[in-house]
Amino acid sequence: MNLFQQLRLGFRSLMLHKLRSALAVLGILIGVTAVIWLVAMGEGVSYQAQQQIKDLGATSIIVRSIKPAEESSREVGSRFGISYGLLRDDYERIVTNVPTIKRAVPMREISREVRHREHFIDGQVIGCTPDYFGMNRLKIARGRPISQVDMQGCSNVVVLAWEAAAKLFPIEDPLGRAVQLGTEFYVVVGIAAERTAAAAIGGSLDARQYDRDVYIPLSTFRARIGDRVFTVRAGATQLETVELTQITAVVEDMGEVDATADIIRALLQRYHKNVDYAVVVPKELLEQAETMRAMFNVLLLLIAGISLLVGGIGIMNIMLATVTERTREIGIRRALGATKGEIVQQFLWETVVLSGTGGLLGVLVGFLCGPTVSGIRQLVNTFLPEVWRALPPNIRNLEPRLAPWSIIAAFGISVGVGIIFGIYPARRAANMDPIEALRHE
């Protein structure tokens, strides 16, 4: 018998019990679909993370101030407050001592209420230099960014994020008007373009939303707001002194990133008693994300593998029942000249037809992953808008990405599962005594 005849015979034998065969196929179908969908989700998540890390720049090194946990608990209530984080001197030291750095941008950040008449928002006030916009790929939709002249003159000018502008100025044109930050007034000179929020990456970088940012010159920040900040946390007032929140350094070439990061670490280590800073290397994050992705995929494959295993056991169950039921047929075929090997082949082909059909259908359903996810998203968005808004942005924006390897692997594994779980029933069929088999009722 040729391959086509074998497959046809297998198919027709399975058609003797349509429901039973369909259920066995369903088991494999679910397994294969699970593999493809889970991998697609995983790929989607890691793709998102990678895009965000790439946004940070593969050639950049981010140094952030971190409030040391021990010190804060020890000095709560201290009259002088606590002082931590990066210093302006650190910035100077980094710029002058590390030759590989092409550009370094300092930044100071604080939460403050921003007002315009009766409108107000809890804004994120960012003191920055003109370079900050280019480095973070912030586009200016209208007006102009912070300029060098603003820096030198410590001008009270502000660039609003798109959302902040919309909230503070629902009707009027914000350009040229003033917003209030604390007791000071600032003239709006520009509006930044909309930007989607970044999700947290690992444990090193928090999720970042850009929609409530207001940007002022760093020099103005120092002059008007200062380094000392009162914060109220859990009812206790605390005085914190922080000079810079973040320094972003950019090197020329990816290969220089690691060495430069090491130099910066060594430099900071010499001048800081406590580790009140963190050096984040997006390139390392990228590599970490790759490792995470691989681990994640292994985990998903494990889960999906279990469902395929269950499907395989289903197939074995069906085939054992089939073999018992068709004992007579086996006896007839043996009497008419079939060898044990040919009986094994016949029943193996039958399981391959079962699992192969399940695999093919599973792949087809696998392709529906994208439409299904967007359908569910639409449904949640329409009928449960609160739930939708409560979802973190990286889930709201998740786009599953079908991985070709997962489709091939899922189909291959399903056929493999069919063969592995088909061998035992097939061998059992072949090893029957033909005389006994012929006598079987």
Add this chain to the structure above:
Amino acid sequence: MNNLQPVSQRQSVASIVGVSKVYTLGGHQVKALNNVSVEFQQGDFVAIMGSSGSGKSTLLNVLGCLDRPTSGQYFLAGQDVAAMDDETLSRVRGRYLGFIFQSYNLIQQLSVVENIEVPLSYQRPPLPGGRERCLKLAELVGLSGRLGHRPTELSGGQQQRVAIARALVNNPHVILADEPTGNLDTATSHDIMNLLDALNRAGRTIVMVTHENDIAERARRIIRLRDGRIESVSETRPLLPVGIGSSASGVAGATTE
């Protein structure tokens, strides 16, 4: 009876020499066959009779290469098959033997013509002219109008005709029939026996197990078994002279190549 040619001068297609088969049942040794020797010539039609437990099924299983004798030799197509391994025995069954069973034993999911085709799929090397052969045989047994039917759509007699066509498709040396009329009414039994008779007259060698006297009398020789031994061998009709059978009737043209 005297015009019967001496056995030694005719071509022997199958012979068993001093065959014994011993089963161990519950610690006891049961001799199902005890030193049995029979020779079957080309064109022979032998009925094996005996009460249950006489060893007739065991003898048929040994002849059908489904069971190996405990001792003795079995020559089929010039080879001693008693000592062959399982795979070779399968090939021998497929090549040299045709089986007809009491309960027809057709494969339910296959059509008439596909059932006839089954032994062909186990031929190594494949026999030429497969499908055509099956159609000719279906015509021979009078079922050319029902090629696409499933066994469940046929009467008992029709199913047995399919089985006979299937037993002929590999052009076997010996056809083994186990109570071929056991499940059929008298009229249909008669038809089936006529068919076997015609095949025999066309030169086919048939060995048939039966317990019905009138069926056994349609054979040329009757071998009666008792307690694993041959009790008697009687001739009902003489064997046709060599040469007449192999080309005589229209059946022969369709069944032998």
